[in-house]
Every structure is written in C-alpha cells, then in structure tokens.
Amino acid sequence: MHELKHECGVAALYHLPSLEISPLVPGNDIKNTSRLIPRMLLDLQNRGQLAAGMSTLHPNREQILDTYKEIGLVAEAFRLNHPGKAESILKEHCGHAAIGHVRYATCGPNTRRYAQPFEREHGCKWKWFCFAFNGQLANFKQLKDELLANNDYHLTRDNDTEVIMHSIARELTGETPPDLVKVFANLSKKFDGAYNIVFLDALGRMVVMRDPKGIRPMCIAQSGPLFAAASESVALANLGFTEIRSLEPGEMALVQDGLVSFHRFAPKQPTAHCFFEWIYFANVASTLDDRSVYLSRSALGKELAQQEREMNRVPIDSDTIVVPVPDTGKAAADAMAHELGLPSVEGLMRNRYVGRTFIEGANRLDKVRLKYTPLREVLNGKRVLLIEDTIVRSTTLKSLLGHLRERGGAREVHVRVACPPIVAPCFYGIDMSTVTELFAPKFMKGKMPTREEQQRMADELGADSLAYLPLTSLARCIDLPVSSLCQACVTGEYPTPTGERLYQLSLKNVEGNGRTYEMGGCEPQKKSEFEPTKVR
CATH class of the missing domain: 3.40.50.2020 (Rossmann fold)
Known part of the structure; x- marks a missing residue:
C-alpha cells in the first residue's frame, strides 16, 4: 500500500491541580507537562509526516494559549536533533496542559498555515481556544457553503479544519461560557464523517472527543493527576500509562474545574470502525478498541x-x-x-x-x-x-x-x-x-x-x-x-449519508479527471516545495 498516505494523529495532556506531581513529568515541575507532547507525537509519526505542532496552556503567561507548529517530521518541527533549539521551543511553550497533532494533508496545501493545532484568539477567555482533529468531514463542502452564505464570513483556508474552527466559534457565542457537552452535541448534528477532536480553551477547559461512528480510534488514560489522550495506545503506553482504554463512539472526556468527567454528547448509533486502522495505519504495538x-x-x-x-x-x-x-x-x-x-x-x-x-x-x-x-x-x-x-x-x-x-x-x-x-x-x-x-x-x-x-x-x-x-x-x-x-x-x-452520496457522485464521474472532493468536498491540493505530489 505504499502509495497510500497515512492519517493524522492527535494527542492531549492535562496535569490536574494536585499536591502530587506526576512522576511522568520531567523535572518534577507541572509546567513541564507540555514537554511530553513531542514524545507522544513521535509515537504517532506513522499517522502523518507533513507537519507537527502543539498548543499549550499557561494561565500566568501573557499568551495564555500559545501554539507552535512547523512543516516536517516531529524531530524536524521541534528541532529535536538540536538540543539548544529544542530546549528553547519547549521552554517558551511550557504549560500544564497541551494538545498536539501530526499532519497528513486531507485537503489544502502542505504549508505551515494548514498545520495543526488551529488557534482562535479572543479577548474573552472562553472564546479563545485551540483544537486539532483527526479524520475528515464528508460534508465539508455543504458546511463551507452554509458558512459563506453569511456575507460576514470569510475563510482563509480551504479545508475542513477551518470549517470546524468556525463551527465551534459559532457555538461559543453569548455572554456566559456555554456547556461544552452541549456545544459538541450541537456540532454532532451537523457533522458527517470522521472527526476526533482535542480542544483546549483559555479558561483551562479541555475536551477529548470521538465521533459518534467511532471511525477513527481515540485512546485515553489517567495516572494520578495526569490525564492523557492519543489516537493510538502506543503513545500512552510508552509514557508509562498502564490503564488505557478507548473512548466510546459519541463519548467525550471533559477536564474542567480540576476534574475529569465523561459524557455522551451524541446518541448511540451503529459503529463504523475503519478496518484499515488494524491492517495498515496503526502502529503494530497499539491496541484499539480492545x-x-x-x-x-x-x-x-x-x-x-x-x-x-x-x-x-x-x-x-x-x-x-x-x-x-x-x-x-x-x-x-x-x-x-x-x-x-x-x-x-x-x-x-x-x-x-x-x-x-x-x-x-x-x-x-x-x-x-x-x-x-x-x-x-x-x-x-x-x-x-x-x-x-x-x-x-x-x-x-x-x-x-x-x-x-x-x-x-x-x-x-x-x-x-x-x-x-x-x-x-x-x-x-x-x-x-x-x-x-x-x-x-x-x-x-x-x-x-x-x-x-x-x-x-x-x-x-x-x-x-x-x-x-x-x-x-x-x-x-x-x-x-x-x-x-x-x-x-x-x-x-x-x-453515513454523505459518504453514500459522494460515492454515487464518484461513479458518475468515472470517466472524468476531477477528484470527487472537487465536486463535493475538498478542492484539489496545490503543490508546494515540501511535497510535490497529489494527496487525498
């Protein structure tokens, strides 16, 4: 299958308030929790090799949320082969909570602007958030058209990640912080496809969620005050976690007020775990859905x-x-x-x-x-x-x-x-x-x-x-x-309904040259100096 590109991968870490510092955290300093993200992303490198990044939370920093991302493999993006440069990056972006991402392009060019996590800055802390996701929205074009139907909206990137960002932002309107379970419950009624999301806001709230069909894997673990999540179990096991499980489809983990709680944000429905995860995409050392x-x-x-x-x-x-x-x-x-x-x-x-x-x-x-x-x-x-x-x-x-x-x-x-x-x-x-x-x-x-x-x-x-x-x-x-x-x-x-519709569209276009997403989803990817080949 060596012409087939891998999936994206996501990771998340949160050190809960505690008198105890997790022994997994370097230097016995809670602010160093974020230093573990590049280590986790190395174990997820099989899922994406175009870009890597992380967003971190530090309440006493001017940039409460701060995002770092670069083109290249994890070692290249975080300059891991240059200890001084790597130390500078990790020190500048330290924090007690963080999310991370490795990217393979689903749509959009292979440039830093398309690397994840995405961050939306705002003066109101609960409207200031960052997120990363693994998957693809089958109904991307429909959602994009709905956003652009409002003349006040403008998209600066042509991909489903920005559509998700604007969709989340629309749910965060109002004068008081909304219930994040309801936010993602509302989004689940609009999204069709695979979308596992890690989310972090400037209030210090974190969400780790798995789409209602469970198409892509999402694993979680907790050891003392340290909560973690990753697309594959191997990234958690290699940090030292032993009690690892998969989130149920339609389930989310919410970190809020110093506690981790679990909620169903979408009604149960037939699952659709991608069989490719077991036969090709996932690290052979991983365990997914037991x-x-x-x-x-x-x-x-x-x-x-x-x-x-x-x-x-x-x-x-x-x-x-x-x-x-x-x-x-x-x-x-x-x-x-x-x-x-x-x-x-x-x-x-x-x-x-x-x-x-x-x-x-x-x-x-x-x-x-x-x-x-x-x-x-x-x-x-x-x-x-x-x-x-x-x-x-x-x-x-x-x-x-x-x-x-x-x-x-x-x-x-x-x-x-x-x-x-x-x-x-x-x-x-x-x-x-x-x-x-x-x-x-x-x-x-x-x-x-x-x-x-x-x-x-x-x-x-x-x-x-x-x-x-x-x-x-x-x-x-x-x-x-x-x-x-x-x-x-x-x-x-x-x-899903949109998947079936796009398939029929693809069959009708069997003699054509265009890719299905040019008609019903992502636009064709522009070539760049980093990867001059077509992607999905």
Missing part, C-alpha cells in the same frame, strides 16, 4: 496460509520463500510462513534514512530503488510469495516487482494481499477519493475477483500470480462484528 493491531495482522497471515493450501497454486518446497513488503506486511508474512512451514525472510530491506523531500522529486522507479534494496543473496533463483498489506493504485507495486526480478534475481513472484480488493473511494480521511485511481475495479465485474480476473491483474503487475483475501476475513481477523466496521472501500457500502 483489539491488538499485531494479532489482527498475524490472523490475516494465517488466513493467507489457509487460502494458499486451498488454492494449491504454488509448490510449498525448499525453493519457496515468504517475503513481506516492509513494514506493514511483516506480521502477516511471518504468520503465513509459520503456518506453511516456509521461511519468512527479509528479502527487501527498507532504507529508513532517506528523507521524504529527497525521494519525492524522483520518478516512481527511482523512488522504489531509493526506498527498497532487494537482497540478491536471499532472492536469487527463489520462488517468492510476496506479502502486501493491500493494493490501491498499483504503480509502486508494479515497479517493486520489476525490482525484485532485475536486481534480486527472483525466479517467480506470487503476490498475496492481506486484504480484499479496494473497489470504492474513502471519504473519511484516507488518500483515495475517486474510483478511477483504484487498481482493482478496472478488472472486476463482481464484488470479489474471479481466478481469471486475478490472473489478469497479476499479468498487469508483472507477477506470476495474485490472490486477495475474501471479505469475510476482515471481521474475523480483527475479531469484531462485521456490523461494527466501516468496510466501504471494499464493499461500496457507506456508514
């Missing part, structure tokens, strides 16, 4: 092994090896190989030290050569079962297969995909918004490809054979009911 990411991927590998036995298309002998496409294919590959009694070997080594800017300017084949090194000593003359997490657009995989043969010397390459075919766009935050950009629908007539259709796909890619997992494998491997998962991209069945 389901281990690693064990889910391992279960997919076992299913691949069972299917391989049933197909009986490739000899299982000493000439056959299992090779994962690093890194998300490794757990499935290891499990598959173990079940089949075959070696799982790292025939492809990933170069982890090639910077993003350096490889983006290269063509597709050069990117593959820069990113992966095939080990000829491992691959030469072998029959390779190449394990991929999924295939979206296929262009990178096609180049990679040629790479395995030419430089690696593989005799045969058989692609096995630990996911069903991607047949429909995503309108909830994944980088695929049109049918035309997808690989599988060009070959398929039904919901699952026939053996003949899969062979035509293999021929197109330059593989000896190709096989996908069936639809039934996903829920079984994640160990959640089918009814609780969003599988729209593999079934074409969407969990």
Whole structure:
C-alpha cells in the first residue's frame, strides 16, 4: 500500500491541580507537562509526516494559549536533533496542559498555515481556544457553503479544519461560557464523517472527543493527576500509562474545574470502525478498541496460509520463500510462513534514512530503488510469495516487482494481499477519493475477483500470480462484528449519508479527471516545495 498516505494523529495532556506531581513529568515541575507532547507525537509519526505542532496552556503567561507548529517530521518541527533549539521551543511553550497533532494533508496545501493545532484568539477567555482533529468531514463542502452564505464570513483556508474552527466559534457565542457537552452535541448534528477532536480553551477547559461512528480510534488514560489522550495506545503506553482504554463512539472526556468527567454528547448509533486502522495505519504495538493491531495482522497471515493450501497454486518446497513488503506486511508474512512451514525472510530491506523531500522529486522507479534494496543473496533463483498489506493504485507495486526480478534475481513472484480488493473511494480521511485511481475495479465485474480476473491483474503487475483475501476475513481477523466496521472501500457500502452520496457522485464521474472532493468536498491540493505530489 505504499502509495497510500497515512492519517493524522492527535494527542492531549492535562496535569490536574494536585499536591502530587506526576512522576511522568520531567523535572518534577507541572509546567513541564507540555514537554511530553513531542514524545507522544513521535509515537504517532506513522499517522502523518507533513507537519507537527502543539498548543499549550499557561494561565500566568501573557499568551495564555500559545501554539507552535512547523512543516516536517516531529524531530524536524521541534528541532529535536538540536538540543539548544529544542530546549528553547519547549521552554517558551511550557504549560500544564497541551494538545498536539501530526499532519497528513486531507485537503489544502502542505504549508505551515494548514498545520495543526488551529488557534482562535479572543479577548474573552472562553472564546479563545485551540483544537486539532483527526479524520475528515464528508460534508465539508455543504458546511463551507452554509458558512459563506453569511456575507460576514470569510475563510482563509480551504479545508475542513477551518470549517470546524468556525463551527465551534459559532457555538461559543453569548455572554456566559456555554456547556461544552452541549456545544459538541450541537456540532454532532451537523457533522458527517470522521472527526476526533482535542480542544483546549483559555479558561483551562479541555475536551477529548470521538465521533459518534467511532471511525477513527481515540485512546485515553489517567495516572494520578495526569490525564492523557492519543489516537493510538502506543503513545500512552510508552509514557508509562498502564490503564488505557478507548473512548466510546459519541463519548467525550471533559477536564474542567480540576476534574475529569465523561459524557455522551451524541446518541448511540451503529459503529463504523475503519478496518484499515488494524491492517495498515496503526502502529503494530497499539491496541484499539480492545483489539491488538499485531494479532489482527498475524490472523490475516494465517488466513493467507489457509487460502494458499486451498488454492494449491504454488509448490510449498525448499525453493519457496515468504517475503513481506516492509513494514506493514511483516506480521502477516511471518504468520503465513509459520503456518506453511516456509521461511519468512527479509528479502527487501527498507532504507529508513532517506528523507521524504529527497525521494519525492524522483520518478516512481527511482523512488522504489531509493526506498527498497532487494537482497540478491536471499532472492536469487527463489520462488517468492510476496506479502502486501493491500493494493490501491498499483504503480509502486508494479515497479517493486520489476525490482525484485532485475536486481534480486527472483525466479517467480506470487503476490498475496492481506486484504480484499479496494473497489470504492474513502471519504473519511484516507488518500483515495475517486474510483478511477483504484487498481482493482478496472478488472472486476463482481464484488470479489474471479481466478481469471486475478490472473489478469497479476499479468498487469508483472507477477506470476495474485490472490486477495475474501471479505469475510476482515471481521474475523480483527475479531469484531462485521456490523461494527466501516468496510466501504471494499464493499461500496457507506456508514453515513454523505459518504453514500459522494460515492454515487464518484461513479458518475468515472470517466472524468476531477477528484470527487472537487465536486463535493475538498478542492484539489496545490503543490508546494515540501511535497510535490497529489494527496487525498
């Protein structure tokens, strides 16, 4: 899936008033709580690599709320490789509460102005707030048009984050601080899509919320006076938290008056957890909604092994090896190989030290050569079962297969995909918004490809054979009911009305060149010096 971009990630920390200082806070100083945010964002780096930032709260500072954000990886944005510069940033933005964000662009250019958190300054402290969010509003264009219908409104950025900011601001009108539970309850009636939000205002109130469908994950924990939240459990576990749970869909944590309380801001409804979180997006060390990411991927590998036995298309002998496409294919590959009694070997080594800017300017084949090194000593003359997490657009995989043969010397390459075919766009935050950009629908007539259709796909890619997992494998491997998962991209069945409408729009535009969000959502992204490629 190495053409598919990751999600955004959010984090939040709040040191409650207490005579006790959390041992997790550096220097035994409550104002240093915010220093933990970059550490958390490093663990969420898999979810976004374009920008990173944080907003902090310090009541005795002239800027009660202060926001720092920059383009680049977390280490680049916070200058972590330059201790003096990093110390200056963290000292200037110290505070006992903070929110953080790592960004992959959903819409809008890759510039600092679009980095999160967003901050809205105001002379009234309860109208002065900052927030960050993970997800995407499917009904962004409708909400944008409603705002602009009021001639007094002007949007300075063309993205759903600014629409959310103005929507929150409209709920904060009046002469007294409103009930934040009611604020987000009202917003939930207007928003359609995925929107996990961390919010902090100058009164010192914090909100951590998960959208009513639970499309994206949100984990929380508390240890003594320290409350924390993050898109994935690994960011909390690595700080030292042990009692970690997922927020329920439609649930919010509210920090107010020195206490943490939990509230339902939206009525219960059928959940739609994105299955991609387990099979690709999330850190393999995370546990989301009580389901281990690693064990889910391992279960997919076992299913691949069972299917391989049933197909009986490739000899299982000493000439056959299992090779994962690093890194998300490794757990499935290891499990598959173990079940089949075959070696799982790292025939492809990933170069982890090639910077993003350096490889983006290269063509597709050069990117593959820069990113992966095939080990000829491992691959030469072998029959390779190449394990991929999924295939979206296929262009990178096609180049990679040629790479395995030419430089690696593989005799045969058989692609096995630990996911069903991607047949429909995503309108909830994944980088695929049109049918035309997808690989599988060009070959398929039904919901699952026939053996003949899969062979035509293999021929197109330059593989000896190709096989996908069936639809039934996903829920079984994640160990959640089918009814609780969003599988729209593999079934074409969407969990929200706007998602369904955009899908129909995408089908009508199947011969066109425009992306669906150009007609019903985000405008096409402008290119920039930081990432000169299309994003979702």
